[in-house]
Amino acid sequence: MKDITHALHAELLKTKRTLAFWLTLIAPAVVISLQVAMMWDQYSYHLEQSKLFGSAWVFYTQQTLVIWSLLMLPLFVTLETALVAQWEHHSHQWKHLFALPVSRGALYAAKYLCGVAFIGLSCAVLIALILLSGLGFRWVFPGLGFEVAPPLGEMALYGLLMFLGSWLVIAIQTWVAQRWSNFAVACSVGIALTVASVIVIQSKYAGFYPYTLPALVANGFSENIGALNFFAEGVLPVKELLFGSIGGLIAAVIGGWHFVRRDVL
């Protein structure tokens, strides 16, 4: 445990002046910017849908979470874990790190937890930006329905669920990015499996596919949400949540077990 604390402390220093850190702020901001632009362009559609959903906040949040959790989040996980892995691959750090009197498992765990922290931070930033932009809409689009109090508890809950549901994807992408030093390998795997998730989410196997889990657990925001909301009938998607979160921890342990046994050539 002491080794993990030390390794996390070291990971924190590595994030200094890195693109990986700044992306946790930039990526959610890009999604919100797109949403604001769409709101501007399709005001009447939003007005209509907000009435259908019974709340402008619910519709806006749901729309943003769908875009983020189904497409952006897995791609973001791919990019972040690949960037974090490159800190070591780029300068042949593993030979230095593995020759230190530190548990190898702790070094791998710190890498995984660093990815988890980045994704957690980006999800928190996304929810905060949804809230801020929604409050801004009160002045920019009066009459759209943002005047009522935002459902803060639900927004935070589904942000958290989405984050927990992404742990398995983070574990898989961390292992791939650490196992193969080539940046392109990690990116190709992540992009291919994310693109496939757009098809898989429409099938009955969606609950068994790691890359669709964040979208499945995040889309339980409202009871009548539409086509993507397979598991959102007011019921917490427990199975998907456990598969994504606990499954993620188990996958990280297996990935770490495999990684630390490798020879450092």
Next chain:
Amino acid sequence: MAAQLIQTVNLTRRFGDVLAVNGLELAVPQGSIYAFLGPNGAGKTTTIRMLLGLIRPTEGDVHLFGQSLRGNRKNILRKVGALVEGPSLYPHLTGRENLELTRRLIDATTAQRDRALHIVKLVDAADRPARTYSTGMKQRLGLALALLVDPELLILDEPTNGLDPAGIHEMRDLICGLPAQGITVFLSSHLLSEVEQVATHIGIIQQGQLRFQGTLDELHAQMDTQLTLEVDQPQRAKSVLAAAGWQVKSNGGHRLVVDANNLSDASMINAQLTQSGINVYHINLEQPTLEDMFLSLTA
């Protein structure tokens, strides 16, 4: 006899069909500067990686400080600093931050970090990003990382790689001063003339097998010294010396090379030539250099 700080028992590593290291029995005495030499692909780096536990041996075992590396890895590595195939640096971090990162990992003190910076003379450049460092500075920062643990054993793989003559000189001075601080040094290098100036012990590996291990004097004792002569009648001189039982090689012109062991042989040869009426212009007893001995053992 000094205790063996590094001892390998039948150390073997196979990569598929290739036997990279074959039954290596290293014995590195405490307080020595042990130079591990060999041609490219001889198995030096593979051996060093096994000494640090980066690669698992196919057979055999590594003992450091009298303990097997298996099962005692963390305890042993607390006393070992290493620089393997160039420094591992995070280019976006400053020199000090690079050291700070390792300091946090091994729970060393900030005083140890600053001391390491001081030893490698990087205090003034400590707050510059490592990507702006010259090759020599990067190499010195790599050495500082290795010294951060206050090691009793320092393992350096090609520590002078990429350094200019001034950098090589600095690195040599640094290494020479380490045994006085209680640090045993195990280093591999291609610069044999440099090694000859710092090493107390030599190990020569070829095709994964140890060809020689011992002190520099022991290596010299295995090699023939040569007497170089310049005379006015080389053909006659060759006949005279051959008749007296010396192994003579003509080196063209007025130059002869004779296998001789010591100054007494040189004196005897000189006397035999002058008594035969042959004038000797030049006489020199040459000790073979480490490079000569290395080439002779690995040819």
